[in-house]
Amino acid sequence: MIRLKITAIPRRLLCVAFAAFAAWAVAQQQEQALRSPEDVNGFVQSAMVDVGIPGAAMTMIEGGQINLARGFGRLDDTGNAVSAQAPFQIASVSKSFTALVVLQLADEARLAIDDLVVEYLPDFRMADSAHAGAVTIRQLLNHTSGFATLDGNRLHGIGSDDPGASEKAVRQLGDSRPIAAPGERFQYSNANYIVLGHLIETIEQKPYEQVLDERIFSRLGMANSYAFKPLKQTAEAAKGHEQWFGIARQNHRTPGRATLAAGGISASAEDLGKYLRALTRADPRIVPPILARSFADAEFTGYAFGWHHAMVDGRRVIYHDGLSPGFRALAAILPDERRAAAFVMNLSGILGGNLHIGAVHHALGLHPVPIRPSGGIITAIWGSLATTLCFALGCFAALRKAFTLRHTPWNTAEAFRWILVVVPSAVFAGGAYALLVLVPRSLALDFAGTGVFYPDLAAVLLATAAIGVVWAVVLPILLVKRPKAAA
Incomplete structure (x- = not known):
């Protein structure tokens, strides 16, 4: 069996190599640290x-x-x-x-x-x-x-x-x-x-x-x-x-x-x-x-x-x-x-x-950081605009249908009718509260503070909440006014 003899690197050569590496590392650090x-x-x-x-x-x-x-x-x-x-x-x-x-x-x-x-x-x-x-x-x-x-x-x-x-x-x-x-x-x-x-x-x-x-x-x-x-x-x-x-x-x-x-x-x-x-x-x-x-x-x-x-x-x-x-x-x-x-x-x-x-x-000379807003932030702000638009279109469609059917008798039981009136109203009122109170609070602000620091976000929140309030108030009124089904 052939044995390979491995000789150790001479200590002096190792020291020279280490010193050269250390000098290179210091030079690299200085080059990074010193900006003209x-x-x-x-x-x-x-x-x-x-x-x-x-x-x-x-x-x-x-x-x-x-x-x-x-x-x-x-x-x-x-x-x-x-x-x-x-x-x-x-x-x-x-x-x-x-x-x-x-x-x-x-x-x-x-x-x-x-x-x-x-x-x-x-x-x-x-x-x-x-x-x-x-x-x-x-x-x-x-x-x-x-x-x-x-x-x-x-x-x-x-x-x-x-x-x-x-x-x-x-x-x-x-x-x-x-x-x-x-x-x-x-x-x-x-x-x-x-x-x-x-x-x-x-x-x-x-x-x-x-x-x-x-x-x-x-x-x-x-x-x-x-x-x-x-x-x-x-x-x-x-x-x-x-x-x-x-x-x-x-x-x-x-x-x-x-x-x-x-x-x-x-x-x-x-x-x-x-x-x-x-x-x-x-x-x-x-x-x-x-x-x-x-x-x-x-x-x-x-x-x-x-x-x-x-x-x-x-x-x-x-x-x-x-x-x-x-x-x-x-x-x-x-x-x-x-x-x-x-x-x-x-x-x-x-x-x-x-x-x-x-x-x-x-x-x-510190590590680079992204200077542009993150994709998540861009998606969030434009997504919020899209949400507001969809919310507005949905509200308009629902109110239009409710207005069209305001003289059409209900075909549902009385209890279910009130569920259809109360639940949407509560959901949209709660949504308005979340938009005007809870979302700003997640930013450690009240709504007024959100308007000061992030006026575009505040405008979106206010518009969406206003639509929610309209939906929460007007839709139940139209539903309540619909006549009951004939006995």
């Missing part, structure tokens, strides 16, 4: 045309320095070009600013984040008064207070210019039913940051927008950033666009004062670059030690102090996204690499796609 401004510009411009985004702006940080800040497309329907100085609504990315101010106040010993909220806001209430009395500031910051997502989304506060709006909003939250004990469960809710906004105004004795300007915008030279309305002259702001079945329509919505702290800040790409640069450097002008420690914690994943912490492609990513009527935004930081990127666009809607995510992933 020209590359990012080309990606965004091509994707905007593909998805149909009116306007956008982006900033990138490399090595703690801004290496890209520019605008793309148009500000509004007049065709004015987007500049790096043009403010965009950044929606829920605003929460990071609110949390930053709260942590600054804690650093100044004007509050402690583990203090009870009622120590500063004695009128803070929830449906369970004992629960409200046990909620801490940290739990508001980290969305573990027990507020439900729906609680925050029913107070969208569009257009309210009332100086006492935040206090009134907190009072309106008094009927909120806790979903869990304080600190027990995470559920993202604008309600937490609405309360924090009122807390800031109470401690500072100043409007929220003035506090933000003094504590963050002015310190960093963010000349084209503001909350609610500009306190000084700024560049022309981008106008939001909402999608109506895939067609972008300009809107004129402005954030209400009640929800400023949860999602009411506007900022330019240039200013977002200054903000992210300060965060990546732990700039002592605005970043207190507690936030710097949170960013440095390599083990933590979850939500803390206005930011999501996650592992993406084996890299630590700290991020926050945002959605407001007419705008989408995403800011992300790679704390271990001192890199960051932010993208804002003036389009929202079910068919708006995910360019804000795709652009940031591309800039930071």
